[in-house]
Every structure is written in structure tokens, then in C-alpha cells.
Amino acid sequence: MTLLWDADPAATDRYDFAVGQVTRVDTQAAMVRALEEAPDEQLVLIGPDVDMEGACQFSEFCRVERPNLGVLLLRRRLDVNVLGQALRSGVREVITADDLTGLADAARRSRELTSRVAGHAGDTAGSTRSAxxxxxxxxxxxxxxxxxxxxxxxxxxxxxxxxxxxxxxxxxxxxxxxxxxxxxxxxxxxxxxxxxxxxxxxxxxxxxxxxxxxxxxxxxxxxxxxxxxxxxxxxxxxxxxxxxxxxxxxxxxxxxxxxxxxxxxxxxxxxxxxxxxxxxxxxxxxxxxxxxxxxxxxxxxxxxxxxxxxxxxxxxxxxxxxxxxxxxxxxxxxxxxxxxxxxxxxxxxxxxxxxxxxxxxxxxxxxxxxxxxxxxDGGQKSSEAGSGRTSRWSLSRGGNR
Ligand SMILES: Nc1ncnc2c1ncn2[C@@H]1O[C@H](COP(=O)(O)OP(=O)(O)OP(=O)(O)O)[C@@H](O)[C@H]1O
Ligand SMILES: [Mg+2]
Missing domain, CATH: 3.40.50.300 (P-loop containing nucleotide triphosphate hydrolases)
Known part of the structure; x- marks a missing residue:
């Protein structure tokens, strides 16, 4: 799933085609709450009409609080200033709002990066479960x-x-x-x-x-x-x-x-x-x-x-x-x-x-x-097996592989 910050209700359908199932919120506060409820969320999209200052502030917050989370920013037009400001705040990529293929590619790259980072953290810190x-x-x-x-x-x-x-x-x-x-x-x-x-x-x-x-x-x-x-x-x-x-x-x-x-x-x-x-x-x-x-x-x-x-x-x-x-x-x-x-x-x-x-x-x-x-090994713990009917069965002629 992907969290989308966008005030336009029609945005959900537009973007979930490109990035998979999308859950939309319309304010920064709602986004922070949604993230608290989704500790493993990997991707956030910020819609093209969210103001640049709010978007960058949120991205900086994520960079510190949730470094594994990828933030992608959509804009109506790209220019050097927007790109510079966004990337300095920790946004992973900026994509034009009508470039759904570009968005899908960026989402994929971001997820790959997140799983590499998570895998590395898991390997080094041993902090994740492994069923x-x-x-x-x-x-x-x-x-x-x-x-x-x-x-x-x-x-x-x-x-x-x-x-x-x-x-x-x-x-x-x-x-x-x-x-x-x-x-x-x-x-x-x-x-x-x-x-x-x-x-x-x-x-x-x-x-x-x-x-x-x-x-x-x-x-x-x-x-x-x-x-x-x-x-x-x-x-x-x-x-x-x-x-x-x-x-x-x-x-x-x-x-x-x-x-x-x-x-x-x-x-x-x-x-x-x-x-x-x-x-x-x-x-x-x-x-x-x-x-x-x-x-x-x-x-x-x-x-x-x-x-x-x-x-x-x-x-x-x-x-x-x-x-x-x-x-x-x-x-x-x-x-x-x-x-x-x-x-x-x-x-x-x-x-x-x-x-x-x-x-x-x-x-x-x-x-x-x-x-x-x-x-x-023949030496396993023999706690509750009890009856011969249920214990390990091995015959000398039945070589185990
Ligand atoms: N030890 C047992 N003693 C008596 N009946 C058993 C025993 N183990 C399974 N059964 C019964 O055998 C039937 C088939 O069991 P089960 O549905 O678990 O098999 P399955 O391998 O999953 O079948 P399928 O391939 O159709 O999915 C069931 O009616 C089940 O209650
Ligand atoms: Mg079965």
C-alpha cells in the first residue's frame, strides 16, 4: 500500500493505477497519524498541489523519523529550483503529475531501495523477525x-x-x-x-x-x-x-x-x-x-x-x-x-x-x-512422545539418503 497526501478525492484512482493500492489523506497531520498506524509503510506520495514548503518540511520529518520510507513528490512542472529544494529535504524523486509511467518507475526504485536498506539493517542489527x-x-x-x-x-x-x-x-x-x-x-x-x-x-x-x-x-x-x-x-x-x-x-x-x-x-x-x-x-x-x-x-x-x-x-x-x-x-x-x-x-x-x-x-x-x-541424529529430546507408536521410526536398512 502507498500513502498519498492530496486534497483531491479523484487522485486516489489516478495514482493507484501506477503505484498499487493507495490510501489518501488530505492534510499533513493526517499523514503523520496514518504513518503512526503503519510502521512498515514504505512509500508516500505527495500530490502536485501540496505547497512546496509543507512538502519539504514533511520530507525532512520523514528523513529523521522514518529513514526507510521513500517520499516521492509530484509537481505540475519541474524546474531546477523545485528539484534542488526537494532533494535537499530528502525527497527521493520528483515526477511530473501526468507522467504515470515515470511515477510507477520511481515507486519501484524507491521500494527496491527501501528493501535493500531494510535488509541491510536486518542483517546488521538483527532487529527484524524471520519466520x-x-x-x-x-x-x-x-x-x-x-x-x-x-x-x-x-x-x-x-x-x-x-x-x-x-x-x-x-x-x-x-x-x-x-x-x-x-x-x-x-x-x-x-x-x-x-x-x-x-x-x-x-x-x-x-x-x-x-x-x-x-x-x-x-x-x-x-x-x-x-x-x-x-x-x-x-x-x-x-x-x-x-x-x-x-x-x-x-x-x-x-x-x-x-x-x-x-x-x-x-x-x-x-x-x-x-x-x-x-x-x-x-x-x-x-x-x-x-x-x-x-x-x-x-x-x-x-x-x-x-x-x-x-x-x-x-x-x-x-x-x-x-x-x-x-x-x-x-x-x-x-x-x-x-x-x-x-x-x-x-x-x-x-x-x-x-x-x-x-x-x-x-x-x-x-x-x-x-x-x-x-x-x-537419533539423539533428539524425548519428552512427550511416550508411546512407541508416535516416536521416530528408523530401520537400519532404511539408510537416510
Ligand atoms: N490420522 C488420521 N486418522 C483418521 N483420519 C484422518 C487422519 N488424518 C486425516 N484424516 C482424514 O482424512 C481426510 C483427508 O484429510 P485432509 O483433508 O487433511 O487431506 P489433504 O491431504 O489435505 O487432502 P486434499 O489433497 O484433498 O487437500 C479428512 O477427512 C481427515 O479428517
Ligand atoms: Mg487439503
Whole structure:
């Protein structure tokens, strides 16, 4: 979003075409108040009819109070005096009011500069948050991705962490319905803000859950999925990382461009297996595809869902087929669909249930842990895993990569 200081109500439409969504205020005092409410705002436009003295005074104020904020000044005519005065006061660029292309370019340059400065400040001062990004994926449908995503994220949120769950199952996402929420907005509302997504933009599309979790829903219309470019996902994650402790991604059972963008920014991939041959075959192909994509092996974690289902295939067979250990086994229970139907994640509703114990183990040992690659160390803390059903599963013949 961009703040615009201009007394003309028609100015909003004129400039938001060039710089993305614009919020207009008509006085300097209102602008200062708006900035106080938007600590991460990156860009301010000053309209062509704001007097030069007020504009320069405001720009000087921003230079001291908000050095990361870019101030762009619009003028009806440019001359050397105006340029000199503006630049001395800290305005980043002066653009003629009818040059919308020039304005769009200046806005882009200013944002790039802001993110470089912010990135540098973050690197040197360590002052910004940097969420751990966790994607829950399986190339097969119905294996428990949404169940895991909603349980893990509400659990982490309930322990006081700042968590964002993004539903990347853009055509058939069911995070909203699983948590009995009625989202007013969705990720589709970010499309018009591409290139300008900031904290305010994220807040404008978030639906809050009682656990404290923030969610970004999939569009209500499946056909809208095609209107969402993969690049939006990367931009959204990169901005969200600065404002959350955890960003979790629920996914569709396919390598869509959105999923691939999610993989690129993920610190951990939770890959779900079940005890059926197609699921294991798809997981094997998924691991091969991730290898081809250059995804680091130590960011992957295999979790076996419905691990005790009596269906002829055993956990040992899965380990042998995948040549990879299983980090956590989550038992099968009718209590899981029952909790979905109640709209309350089982991990919150029935914390002692074996499914909840297993999911909590996944959350505490692997999602929360800074080093997901430690799954192979065999020496992890063994606090609440308790039963052998839910502890880490490793076979000597199942070499871990
Ligand atoms: N451990 C479990 N025990 C019993 N039922 C389970 C378990 N995990 C998930 N389920 C049930 O399996 C069904 C599919 O789960 P879920 O919707 O989480 O899968 P998904 O991978 O997200 O599916 P899709 O690919 O269609 O999005 C749901 O009815 C869910 O309640
Ligand atoms: Mg799902």
C-alpha cells in the first residue's frame, strides 16, 4: 500500500493505477497519524498541489523519523529550483503529475531501495523477525495435508508464537472451512498489490482464528486460482517472514507454480506418506523431483499418517521404498474427521489423544527446532512422545539418503 497526501478525492484512482493500492489523506497531520498506524509503510506520495514548503518540511520529518520510507513528490512542472529544494529535504524523486509511467518507475526504485536498506539493517542489527517457513506437501490427495497444517499452526499459535497459515490449495482450499472461519478476503485480493505487498496488505487479507492464528484463505471461486501468479506467493512469504515466527503453507496435491514458489522459500518440507502403494510411489517421485529442483535434502521430513492402519503395507515397507527414515508416525483415528466436522483442531480439543501427541511431537521436535536436518541424529529430546507408536521410526536398512 502507498500513502498519498492530496486534497483531491479523484487522485486516489489516478495514482493507484501506477503505484498499487493507495490510501489518501488530505492534510499533513493526517499523514503523520496514518504513518503512526503503519510502521512498515514504505512509500508516500505527495500530490502536485501540496505547497512546496509543507512538502519539504514533511520530507525532512520523514528523513529523521522514518529513514526507510521513500517520499516521492509530484509537481505540475519541474524546474531546477523545485528539484534542488526537494532533494535537499530528502525527497527521493520528483515526477511530473501526468507522467504515470515515470511515477510507477520511481515507486519501484524507491521500494527496491527501501528493501535493500531494510535488509541491510536486518542483517546488521538483527532487529527484524524471520519466520521459519514450513510447507506441508504430498503429491497425493486426501492424505492429511490440511489436517496437519491446521493442527500444527493452531498449536504453535496457541503457545504464543505469531503464526500465519497460507492456503495454497488455491482451487479447492479448505483451511477456512476446517477451522470454521468465514473469510471475507483471500489471497486473490493481493493480486492487485503485486510488487507492493507490505504488512498492511497482509493484514487486509488475513482472517483470524480463535487460537491467535492468522490465515490467508484460498479464493472462494476455484477459477480464480488461475489469476494468481506464482510470484505473488514468493513476495507474500518474503514479506510475511519479517512479521511472523512461523509461516505454514497448506498445499494442493500437485507441483503448481505456487507450490514451487513455496518450496523455494521453505526451511522445512513436511512430506506426508500413508500406507498405500500410490501414495508411496508419489512420494518417491516427489523426492526425485525435489532432487532435480536442487532442494536441499536436509530440509525434508517424512511423516507417516494413519500409520497403524491395517492395510497390508507396513511402515518398514515405506522406509525401504523411500530409502528414507520416517520422522513421526501419526495414528489413524475416527476422532480426526470428527474434530474437522466440529471445526476444532484435535490438537487443541483433545490434547491427550494419540494423534495430538504425535502432531505435538512433530511441532516441537521438527517444526519448532532450528535444525530440521537433525532427524537423522537419533539423539533428539524425548519428552512427550511416550508411546512407541508416535516416536521416530528408523530401520537400519532404511539408510537416510
Ligand atoms: N490420522 C488420521 N486418522 C483418521 N483420519 C484422518 C487422519 N488424518 C486425516 N484424516 C482424514 O482424512 C481426510 C483427508 O484429510 P485432509 O483433508 O487433511 O487431506 P489433504 O491431504 O489435505 O487432502 P486434499 O489433497 O484433498 O487437500 C479428512 O477427512 C481427515 O479428517
Ligand atoms: Mg487439503
Amino acid at each position: 521459519r517457513v514450513v510447507t506441508i506437501f504430498s503429491a497425493k490427495g486426501g492424505v492429511g495435508k490440511t489436517t496437519f497444517a491446521t493442527n500444527l499452526s493452531t498449536y504453535l499459535a496457541s503457545t504464543g508464537s505469531k503464526v500465519l497459515l497460507i492456503d495454497l490449495d488455491l482451487a479447492f482450499g479448505d483451511v477456512g472451512i476446517s477451522l470454521q472461519m468465514l473469510p471475507q478476503n483471500s489471497i486473490i485480493d493481493l493480486v492487485g498489490m503485486a510488487g507492493h505487498i507490505d504488512e498492511q496488505a497482509i493484514k487486509s487479507v488475513v482472517t483470524k482464528h480463535d487460537s491467535g492464528l492468522d490465515t490467508i484463505s484460498a479464493p472462494a471461486e476455484p477459477s480464480d486460482a488461475d489469476r494468481i501468479p506464482g510470484s505473488i506467493v514468493g513476495e507474500l512469504i518474503r514479506v510475511a517472514k519479517r512479521h511472523y515466527d512461523y509461516v505454514l503453507l497448506d498445499t494442493p496435491p500437485a507441483f503448481t507454480s505456487h507450490v514451487l514458489a513455496g518450496f523455494d522459500d521453505s526451511d522445512l518440507l513436511v512430506l506426508i506418506a500413508t500406507l498405500d502403494i500410490p501414495a508411496v510411489k508419489n512420494l518417491r517421485l516427489t523426492l526425485d523431483t525435489l532432487d532435480l529442483l536442487g532442494n536441499p535434502k536436509d530440509t525434508r521430513l517424512i511423516v507417516l499418517n494413519r500409520s497403524d492402519a491395517k492395510v497390508g503395507l507396513r511402515a518398514e515397507d515405506v522406509v525401504a521404498a523411500l530409502k528414507q527414515d520416517i520422522a513421526v508416525m501419526v495414528p489413524n483415528s475416527a476422532a480426526v474427521p470428527a474434530s474437522v466436522n466440529r471445526g476444532v483442531p484435535i490438537i487443541l480439543d483433545e490434547p491427550k489423544h494419540p494423534v495430538s501427541v504425535a502432531l505435538r511431537e512433530l511441532a516441537e521436535k521438527f517444526v519448532r527446532a532450528p535444525e530440521p536436518g537433525t532427524q537423522a
